[in-house]
Amino acid sequence: MSDASDRTRRDDPNGRNSSSAGDRTPPAVAVVDAETPGNVGTIARAMKNFGFEELLLVDPPELDPDGEAYGYAGHAREDVLPNATELSFGELAENYHTIGCTAVTNEDDRSHVRYPYSTPADLAERLPTVEAPTALVFGRERVGLTNEELARIDEICSIPASEEYPVLNLGQAATVTLYELRTLTVSETQLPNLERTRAPEPALDRLYGQWGALLEELNHPDEKRDKTMRMLRRVFGRADLTEREANTLLGVLRRATERPAED
Template identity: 85%
Template sequence: MTDDSPSAEPPASRTPPAVAVVDAQSPGNVGTIARAMKNFGFEDLLLVDPPELDPDGEAYGFAGHAREDVLPNADEISFDHLVENYHTIGCTAVTNEDDNSHVRFPYSTPADLADRLPTVEAPTALVFGRERVGLTNEELARIDEICSIPANADYPVLNLGQAATITLYELRSLTLDETQLPDVERVRAPEPTVDRLYDQWSDLLEELNHPAEKHDKTMRMVRRVFGRADVTEREANTLLGILRRATERPAEDSDSV
C-alpha cells in the first residue's frame, strides 16, 4: 500500500468509482471486497484505517486474482482526504424512513446509481464502513449521498463483503463492456429464420384444421412465446425440422388410407 500524501491528487474525473473501506476490522473482508472488484471490473481500492494486510494472511488469501493488482495497489488514505477529494456515496443498510433527518435520507439503491453515476463529473468513491456498525452518523453527515441495498425489512443488515459484492455487481455496467455470459442479441437466430419458423407454425395450424377464426390469435401467441425465448439459430432450425415433419405427417397418413 502507498501512504496518503497531501500532494496526491485524484484524477479530474473518474468513472467507474473507486471503492473505499473505512476501518475494516477483518483482513478477510478487505480481501473479499478486492476480489469482488476484480470480478466486476473495478480497480481503485482506498483504505481508511485498515487492518494489517499480510501478503501471507487472510486478505491475500481471500482476494483471489485480485491479490495480483487490486489489493497490492490499494491506497491508504485518511477519511478527511476521502471526503475532501471525492464525490462520496456512503453505503448503509439503515436509512431514515422520511425526510425528518437528512443524515440517512434521501438514499439511492445501487441500481439507481448505475443509471446516474456516469453523469457525475467528479472522482467518485463508494464508501463502506465497519463490519459491526457500518458508517457512523458523524461520517455519513460528511458524505455526499447515501446508497442502500433493498433487503428484508426484518433483517436488512448484510455482511460487509456481501454488501460490497452486491453493490459492485449492480454497477458492473460502469466497468464492463462484456461479461462471460453471451450477448442474447448476438446469438438470437436471424429474423428470416425466425420468420420461417412462424410460417411453419401457420402451415401446421392449417394442416391440423385449426379453427380459422382462431388462427390469427394463436399466431400472435406463438410470436410472443418465441419473442420472449430469443431462440438461437440451432434451436430454430431444429424446431423447423420438427414442425415440417409434423405438417407433412397428416398428408402421409391420408395417402396411406
C-alpha cells in the same frame, strides 16, 4: 501498503488531488474499520472482478501477505491489495467526494443523516458527471457506518433488499454495489456483446405454415385454427427466434406432422 501522504503526492506535486473531465478515474473503494482481514480480501477481489483499482483503508486490521486477506483476494493479491492506501476518516472525507453505503435509511426529509439516498443503479447513471475524486465508503461488518461518520459523508447509497431482512454482509454489499457500477470501469466482459438476430421472415413463414399443417393433421377444430395461429404468431413474435431456432422447430414440426401417417 502506502499511506495518505504518498497518495496525495502522487496525485499532484503541489499536494492537491487533481481531477478534470478528461482524466476522471473510477471511484475508489474505502473500507472503514474492517473487523477481519478476510473482509478486506473479499472486497479487493470484488474490485478486481469489476475493474476497480484504488482501495482505501481506514483503521484496517493487519494484512499479512501469508494470511486471510491475501488468501481471499484471488488475483487482487497481485495489485489491488498490496497497493491499498491507509488513511484516516478525516483524510477520506477531506480529499474525496464520499458516498456512504448503508442498509438502514430514514424515509422522510426531517433527518438528513441517512436521507436522501440513491441506489447503486442510480449512481451508475450519475457518477460519470461527477468531476471530483470519488470514494464508495463501506463500514464495519456488524454495525456499518455510524451516524457521526455518515454526517461527514457527501451522499448515501443503499441497496434495495427485502424489507424483512435488508442487511447484507460487508462482502455482499460491496460486490453488489461494484457490480452495478461496472459500466464505469469495464468496457468488455467475458460475455460476448452480440445483438440478437431475428430469423428472416421467409423462415418464420415456413414455420407458421408447418404449424398450420400440423393443426390440420391433428383435426384441430376449423373454427379455432385462425385464433390458434394468431396466438402462435404472437408467441413466436415476442420470442424473436433466431434462424437456427426457427429451422430446428420447423424440423420438429415436420416430423410431428408426418408421424400420424406413419402409424
